[in-house]
Amino acid sequence: MKKWVLFLLAIVLILGVAQRPVQAVSFKDVSTSHGFHDEIKYLSDKQFITGYSDGSFRPEKAVTRGEAAIMIGKAFDLDGTQRTTKFKDVGKSQKASGYIASAVEKGIISGYSNGTFKPEASISRGEMAIILSRAFNLSFHSFFRFKDVGESTAAFEHIQRLAAASITAGYPDGTFQPGLSLTRAQFSAFLARGFDVSFKQKAAIQDSYVRDKTKQYTYQSSELGREVFTYKKASVWEWMFPEYMWEAHIVDQDQTYHFFEVESYEGSGIGYPLSEFHESLIYPIKLGATWTSYTSTSKVTGIGKKVETPYKTFTNAVEVTSSEGTKTYYVKHVGYVQTIDKGGKVIRELVDIK
Structure with missing residues (x-):
C-alpha cells in the first residue's frame, strides 16, 4: 500500500511540474x-x-x-x-x-x-x-x-x-x-x-539545415566507430577559441575533435580551429546548384530524397554529390544525417538524437 501511495505522489509531482505555467x-x-x-x-x-x-x-x-x-x-x-x-x-x-x-x-x-x-x-x-x-x-x-x-x-x-x-x-x-x-x-x-x-x-534561420545546438547527436562512422557530438565550450581550445563549438567524442578511441558549424541566409558550412572551412550547402537550395569548397566541387543532385538511417527514415533530405562521387544528405531542422561513397557504402550515418 505504501509503495502505491508513493507511486501516486510521484505522478502528481510529475504532472505538477509538466503543467507549471511559464513564469512571466x-x-x-x-x-x-x-x-x-x-x-x-x-x-x-x-x-x-x-x-x-x-x-x-x-x-x-x-x-x-x-x-x-x-x-x-x-x-x-x-x-x-x-x-x-x-x-x-x-x-x-x-x-x-x-x-x-x-x-x-x-x-x-x-x-x-x-x-x-x-x-x-x-x-x-x-x-x-x-x-x-x-x-x-x-x-x-x-x-x-x-x-x-x-x-x-x-x-x-x-x-x-x-x-x-x-x-x-x-x-x-x-x-x-x-x-x-x-x-x-x-x-x-x-x-x-x-x-x-x-x-x-x-535565433537560427527558419529553414535551417544545421544541427540543433540544444541536442546531442550520435553517428556511426565506418572509420572512427561511434561518435557523439555535443555543442559546448571546449577547454582544450579555450586559450584561443573560448566560444561554443561542436565537440565530437570518438567513443572507442576516447578521443575528441572540434569544429564550428556556421549558418546564414547564404548557406551553411563547417570550420575547424586553425584549419580550413568548407561550405556544406548554399542557400536557397536549388536542384543543380554547384559550388567549389576547399578542394572539392559539390552539387545538389536531389531534393526530397528518402534516406534510411538507424535513427529514422527521412523522406525530405537534400542530396549533395561531391566531385569524388560521395553523396551527403541533410535534413531541415535536423542537419547532417548520412554520407555514402561512390560505391553506395555508408561512410557515416545518424544513429540517435537526444
Missing part, C-alpha cells in the same frame, strides 16, 4: 507573448539588466551607449563604482560612469576621437557587434558575408564573429544593417545568445 518576467510591459520575453527574463533573473522605477522595461526604446555599458558591466561582473572617467561628457555623478570606465579598461568599449563617449546616443547594430565580440572574446569568424558589410566596414570582423557564434544571422535578405539602432529588447536578445545555447538555437 517582472516588468509590466514585457508579456509572455513578447518575442524576446525569455531572453529578457533570463538576463533579469541573473540581475544583468534592470528596468525603470515605474516597473517597466521599455523594450522598444532605443538602447543608449550608457545603458549598453551598464548591461555589459553587470553581465561580466565589472566594477560599476561611479567614478571619474577620461570622457569629458561622462562625469562621476552619472550612473553608467563606473561601468563605462571599467569596460574601457578591459578594451570592450571605446569613445570618440573628440574625447566624448556620448552616453545618451543610441547604439547601432554595428557598435553592438564590436562590444559583444570583445566582451565574449570571440575569435572564429563566419566565411559567409552580409551584402551590406564589406571588409572596409569598421565592425566587419566583429560582425563575422557574432555570426559564427550564432548570436546573429542577419536579415532574410542577406543584410546585417549595421547602422540601424537597437531596442533594449534586441540588445538583451543578442546578449542572452552569447551566454545560453537555447537562445542561439532560437
Whole structure:
C-alpha cells in the first residue's frame, strides 16, 4: 500500500511540474507573448539588466551607449563604482560612469576621437557587434558575408564573429544593417545568445539545415566507430577559441575533435580551429546548384530524397554529390544525417538524437 501511495505522489509531482505555467518576467510591459520575453527574463533573473522605477522595461526604446555599458558591466561582473572617467561628457555623478570606465579598461568599449563617449546616443547594430565580440572574446569568424558589410566596414570582423557564434544571422535578405539602432529588447536578445545555447538555437534561420545546438547527436562512422557530438565550450581550445563549438567524442578511441558549424541566409558550412572551412550547402537550395569548397566541387543532385538511417527514415533530405562521387544528405531542422561513397557504402550515418 505504501509503495502505491508513493507511486501516486510521484505522478502528481510529475504532472505538477509538466503543467507549471511559464513564469512571466517582472516588468509590466514585457508579456509572455513578447518575442524576446525569455531572453529578457533570463538576463533579469541573473540581475544583468534592470528596468525603470515605474516597473517597466521599455523594450522598444532605443538602447543608449550608457545603458549598453551598464548591461555589459553587470553581465561580466565589472566594477560599476561611479567614478571619474577620461570622457569629458561622462562625469562621476552619472550612473553608467563606473561601468563605462571599467569596460574601457578591459578594451570592450571605446569613445570618440573628440574625447566624448556620448552616453545618451543610441547604439547601432554595428557598435553592438564590436562590444559583444570583445566582451565574449570571440575569435572564429563566419566565411559567409552580409551584402551590406564589406571588409572596409569598421565592425566587419566583429560582425563575422557574432555570426559564427550564432548570436546573429542577419536579415532574410542577406543584410546585417549595421547602422540601424537597437531596442533594449534586441540588445538583451543578442546578449542572452552569447551566454545560453537555447537562445542561439532560437535565433537560427527558419529553414535551417544545421544541427540543433540544444541536442546531442550520435553517428556511426565506418572509420572512427561511434561518435557523439555535443555543442559546448571546449577547454582544450579555450586559450584561443573560448566560444561554443561542436565537440565530437570518438567513443572507442576516447578521443575528441572540434569544429564550428556556421549558418546564414547564404548557406551553411563547417570550420575547424586553425584549419580550413568548407561550405556544406548554399542557400536557397536549388536542384543543380554547384559550388567549389576547399578542394572539392559539390552539387545538389536531389531534393526530397528518402534516406534510411538507424535513427529514422527521412523522406525530405537534400542530396549533395561531391566531385569524388560521395553523396551527403541533410535534413531541415535536423542537419547532417548520412554520407555514402561512390560505391553506395555508408561512410557515416545518424544513429540517435537526444
